[in-house]
Amino acid sequence: xxxxASQPLNNHRFLFWLSLYVGIHFLVRLxxxxxxxxxxAEQIVLAQGLAAxxxxxxxxxxxxxxGVFQIFGHGVLGLxxxxxxxxxxxxxFVWQIARRLISSxxxxxxxxxxxxLIPSVSWESIRDLTHSVLATxxxxxxxxxxxxxxEDRSALAYLLLGGLLAAGMLSxxxxxxxxxxxxxxALSLPAWRGLLFDKRILLTVFxxxxxxxxxxxxxxxxxNEIREFIGQQVHAESDGGFVxxxxxxxxxxAKNIAEFVLLLVLVVSLIFxxxxxxxxxxxxxxxxxxxxxxxxxLVVCLGLILFMGTxxxxxxxxxxxxxxxxxYLLARADTEALSGRRKAIFxxxxxxxxGIIIVLRFGQFWLAPYMSDRPNRMQLPSMAIAEQVRQAGFxxxxxxxxxxxxxxxxxxxxxxxxxxxxxxxxxxxxLSHQSGQCLIVWKATKHTAMPKRLRQYLKTRxxxxxxxxxxxxxxxxxQYLPFASYKLxxxxxxxxxGCNTQ
Numbered sequence: 001x002x003x004x005a006s007q008p009l010n011n012h013r014f015l016f017w018l019s020l021y022v023g024i025h026f027l028v029r030l031x032x033x034x035x036x037x038x039x040x041a042e043q044i045v046l047a048q049g050l051a052a053x054x055x056x057x058x059x060x061x062x063x064x065x066x067g068v069f070q071i072f073g074h075g076v077l078g079l080x081x082x083x084x085x086x087x088x089x090x091x092x093f094v095w096q097i098a099r100r101l102i103s104s105x106x107x108x109x110x111x112x113x114x115x116x117l118i119p120s121v122s123w124e125s126i127r128d129l130t131h132s133v134l135a136t137x138x139x140x141x142x143x144x145x146x147x148x149x150x151e152d153r154s155a156l157a158y159l160l161l162g163g164l165l166a167a168g169m170l171s172x173x174x175x176x177x178x179x180x181x182x183x184x185x186a187l188s189l190p191a192w193r194g195l196l197f198d199k200r201i202l203l204t205v206f207x208x209x210x211x212x213x214x215x216x217x218x219x220x221x222x223x224n225e226i227r228e229f230i231g232q233q234v235h236a237e238s239d240g241g242f243v244x245x246x247x248x249x250x251x252x253x254a255k256n257i258a259e260f261v262l263l264l265v266l267v268v269s270l271i272f273x274x275x276x277x278x279x280x281x282x283x284x285x286x287x288x289x290x291x292x293x294x295x296x297x298l299v300v301c302l303g304l305i306l307f308m309g310t311x312x313x314x315x316x317x318x319x320x321x322x323x324x325x326x327x328y329l330l331a332r333a334d335t336e337a338l339s340g341r342r343k344a345i346f347x348x349x350x351x352x353x354x355g356i357i358i359v360l361r362f363g364q365f366w367l368a369p370y371m372s373d374r375p376n377r378m379q380l381p382s383m384a385i386a387e388q389v390r391q392a393g394f395x396x397x398x399x400x401x402x403x404x405x406x407x408x409x410x411x412x413x414x415x416x417x418x419x420x421x422x423x424x425x426x427x428x429x430x431l432s433h434q435s436g437q438c439l440i441v442w443k444a445t446k447h448t449a450m451p452k453r454l455r456q457y458l459k460t461r462x463x464x465x466x467x468x469x470x471x472x473x474x475x476x477x478x479q480y481l482p483f484a485s486y487k488l489x490x491x492x493x494x495x496x497x498g499c500n501t502q
Contacts, residue, residue, distance in 0.1 A: 013109065014095055014109050014112065017109075017113070018088060018091050018092065018095075018112075018113075019088075021354060022084050022087050022088045022091075023084075024358055025084065025087070025126050025358070025361065026080050026081075026083075026084040028358070028361050028362065029076070029079075029080040029083070030076065030077065030080055032076075032364075032365050032378055033076070033383070034075070034076055034382055034383055034409070034412045034413065035377070035378055035379070035380045035382045035383075035409060035479070036076075036079075036377070036380075036382070036405065036408050036409055036412070037127065037128040037377055037378065038128060038377065038404065038405060039128045039129060039130040039131075040076075040079050040128070040130075040408065041403075041404040041405045041407070041408030041409060042055075042130070042404045042408065042423070042424070043061070043062060043065045043079060043130060043408075044074070044075075044079070044404075044407075044408035044411050044412065044419075045404050045407055045408050045411065045419050045421055045423075045424055045427075045429075046062045046065075046424060046427055047062050047065040047066040047069055047074070048074075048411075048418060048419065048429035048430070049066070049427075049429055049430050050063065050066055051218075051427055052214045052215050052217065052218035053215055053218035053219060053222060053426060054424060054426060054427045055423075055424055055426055055427070056222075056225055056226050056228075056229035056230075057131050057172070057173075058131070058169065058170045058171055058172060058173060058215060059170060059215055060134060060167060060170035060171045061130050061131050061134045061171060064082055064134070065078065065079070065082055068081055068082045073415075074411070074415055075412055075415070076412070083126070083130075083133065086133045086134055086137045087125060087126060087133065087137075089137040089140070089141065090115070090121070090125075090133070090136055090137045090140055090323065091112055091113070091115060093137070093140035093141045093143070093144045094111075094112045094115060094140050094323060094324065094326075094327060095108065095109070095111075095112035096144050097140070097143060097144055097147065097286070097290070097324060097327055098111040098112050098327045098330075098331075100147060100284075100286045101284065101286050101287045101290060101327055101328075101331040102327070102330060102331050102334050103334060104334055104338075106343055107330050107333075107334045107338070107343065108327075108330075110330060110343065110346055110347060110350065111326050111327045111329075111330040111331070112326070112327070113350050113354075114264060114268070114326025114327075114329070114330060114350070115323070115326055116350050116353050116354050116357070117263050117264040117267055117268075117326070117349075117350070117353060118260060118261070118263070118264055118322075118325075118326070119259075119260075119263065120259075120260055120315045120316050120318070120319055121136070121319060121323070122353070122354075122357050123357055123360065124315075124316060125316075125319070126357070126361070127361070127364070129316060131171055131172045132172060132316045132317075132319055133319075134171040134172070135168060135171040135172035135174070135175050135178075135319070135320050136319040136320050136323055138164055138167050138168040138171055138175070138320075139168060139175070139178050139319075139320035139321075139323060140323055140324075141164055142161065142164040142165060142168060142178075142182070143182070143290075143293075143324065145157065145160050145161045145164055146161065146182065146186070146192075146195075146289075147286055147289075148160075149161060149195055150191075150192065150195060150285065150286075153195070153198070153200075155200050155203055158198075158200040158201060158203040158204045158207075159203045159204070159206075159207045160207075161204045161207075162203060162204035162205060162206065162207025162208035162209075162211070163207045163208065163211050165179060165204070165208045166207070166208040166209070166210075166211035166212040167211065168320075169212055170211070170212060170215055172320075173226070173230065174317055174320075175320060177297070177300055177301070177304070177317075177320075177321065178297075178320040178321060180296075180300050181293055181296040181297040181299075181300050181321060182293055182296075183196075184292075184296040184299070184300070185289055185292035185293040185295075185296045186289065188292050188296070189285070189288055189289060189292060191285045191288075192285070192289055222426065225426075233312075233314075234304070234308075234309075234310040234311070234312060234313075235309060235310070235311050235312070245305075245309055245311050246305055246306065248311040248312070249304075249305035249309075249310050249311045249312070249313075250305060252311065252312045252313045253301055253302075253305065253313050255313075256313045256314060256315045256317075256318065257313075257318060257322075259315045260315050260318045260322055261322060261325060264325065264326060264329070265329070267346075267349055268326070268329045268330065268333070268346075271342050271345055271346050271349070272329075272330070272333035272338070272342060272346070274333055274335065274338070275329055275330075275332040275333035276332075287328075287331055290324050290327065290328050290331075291328060293324070294321075294322070294324070294325065294328060297321040297322070301313070301321075364376060364378045365378050365379065365479070365480070366480065368480055368481060375478040375481050375484050375486075377405065379478040379479045379480060379481055380405075380409060380478065380479070380486055381476035381477060381478055381479055381485075381486055382409040382410075382412065382413070383413065384476035384477075385409075385410075385474050385475075385476050385486065385488050386409070386410060386412075386413035386414070387413075388474035388475075388476065389410065389414075389439070389441075389474055389488075389490060390413075392472055392474065392490070392492055393437075393492055393494070394414070394437055394439050394492055395414075395437065396414055396416045396417045396436055396437065397417055397436030397437035397438055397439065397499070398417065398418055398419075398420065398436060398437075398438050398439070398499040399411070399414065399417050399418070399419045399420070399439045399440075399441065400419075400420045400421070400422075400438070400439070400440045400441070400454075400457070400458070400463075400499060401419065401420075401421045401422070401440075401441045401442065401454075402421070402422050402423075402441070402442035402443065402450075402451045402453055402454035402457075403421060403422070403423055403442070403443065404421050404423050404424065405443070406421075406441050406442060406443055406488065407419040407420070407421045407441070410439075410441065417436070417439075418430070420499075422451075422453045422454050422456070422457035425457065425460075437492065437493060437494055437495075438466070438492070438493040438495070438499035439490060439491070439492055439493075440454070440458070440466060440467075440469075440490065440491040441488055441489065441490045441491075442454055442488070442489045443486075443487075443488065443489070444473055444487045444488060444489035445485075445486055445487045448471075448473065448487070448489060449489075450467055450471075450489065454467075455467050463499065466491065466493065466499070467491075469491045469493065470491065471489055471490070471491055472489075472490050472491075472492065473487050473488065473489055473490070474487070474488045474490060475487040475488070
């Protein structure tokens with residue numbers, strides 16, 4: 001593709017709109033204040049320190065979150081900054097790839113923002129996802145790095161690719177599906193095959209090994225737990241045999257791919273029906289790699305069903321695999337004869353859906369009473385509950401919670417305390433003081449008794465006797481839903497030395 005004089009202008013135009021879009025979501029999240037979603041609460045708990053591993057998920061997101069917290073504080077601001085940066089990166093690298101596949105800069109811009117028509121990216125990623133967002137950002141960057149190797153074939157590019165591949169595996173173990181799909185796509189094309197057999201590919205292997213080694217050693221020591229977690233994710237409970245398993249896997253694959261792409265494909269097909277015509281021009285090598293990659297991703301998923309017994313998929317797993325679908329579709333639709341009116345219509349549709357997403361984001365918090373009579377996590381009265389806990393006598397020390405949500409929300413208001421939860425049994429936050437109070441908490445809205453999980457967690461730490469202490473129940477109405485209330489069960493010990501176990 002030959003650069004034109006309009007390239008710098010269009011770069012600036014894209015960056016302006018992307019910054020505006022991401023910036024609005026960033027400000028909305030800050031305005032929601034000190035209440036957390038599930039994945040946010042997990043990061044508040046885990047990013048209290050650095051470790052080679054934390055849970056059955058890889059650690060890179062938490063490493064990054066820990067670094068951001070060191071600069072901006074351990075709270076919502078740090079959470080929002082990292083998420084905004086990753087969302088920005090996804091769109092930015094997709095844009096960089098689109099510029100190399102699509103001759104029209106306007107169509108390339110529309111292709112990048114076509115991600116707005118993928119709900120898993122435009123809604124779920126902004127609302128709560130963490131590891132999937134990071135894996136998707138790294139997948140887009142990795143694909144762009146492969147293109148850069150094709151363009152300049154430098155040793156530095158090979159080293160960078162190795163680092164990115166390792167980073168992807170450190171973000172989400174399912175990133176292996178992306179790597180295998182990309183490898184198969186490159187092997188299927190002569191123009192790309194030579195890059196794999198270049199001796200500098202050893203630099204890629206070296207860089208990837210060095211980056212991934214610390215966590216790899218940790219993961220080997222927790223292999224059974226990781227394997228069990230992955231098995232629970234991909235295998236639905238079924239007493240059927242091989243055939244029924246394959247049918248279940250194919251059904252789940254089809255359902256989740258449809259959920260992922262349906263809106264995008266429907267809108268693009270209606271506005272740009274020529275994308276289904278046979279291309280009369282010679283497709284460039286970048287376009288062919290994307291096409292083969294999408295096909296290879298489908299083949300790999302089918303292989304998981306047939307040879308690994310996978311019976312269930314989730315829509316968010318397809319983010320790294322289908323992130324380039326808008327680019328591919330609009331590259332097929334892009335011709336010199338394409339009318340400006342169709343581009344304008346597509347731009348209008350993107351603006352409409354971007355507006356809908358922002359309104360829905362507001363709806364999670366301020367508009368909730370008008371949309372649903374059921375409270376959501378963003379309406380938890382975290383500040384009011386924390387104030388009652390403070391009035392009950394807790395100032396700082398060790399907080400042990402049944403779930404990340406309760407522990408994470410309290411950490412926002414008691415920043416000098418460490419939090420341990422029954423959901424993150426592999427990780428212990430370091431002690432900041434040898435003494436302090438001990439606070440044990442759990443959600444008691446429906447059932448006031450201490451959950452079995454928390455009792456077991458205390459027992460494994462030699463703290464079973466703490467479960468029989470006097471219980472208090474702070475309670476407050478949900479934000480913007482005064483007819484429903486949230487209750488917390490808590491046990492407060494003034495002498496928290498018994499909780500200070502590693």
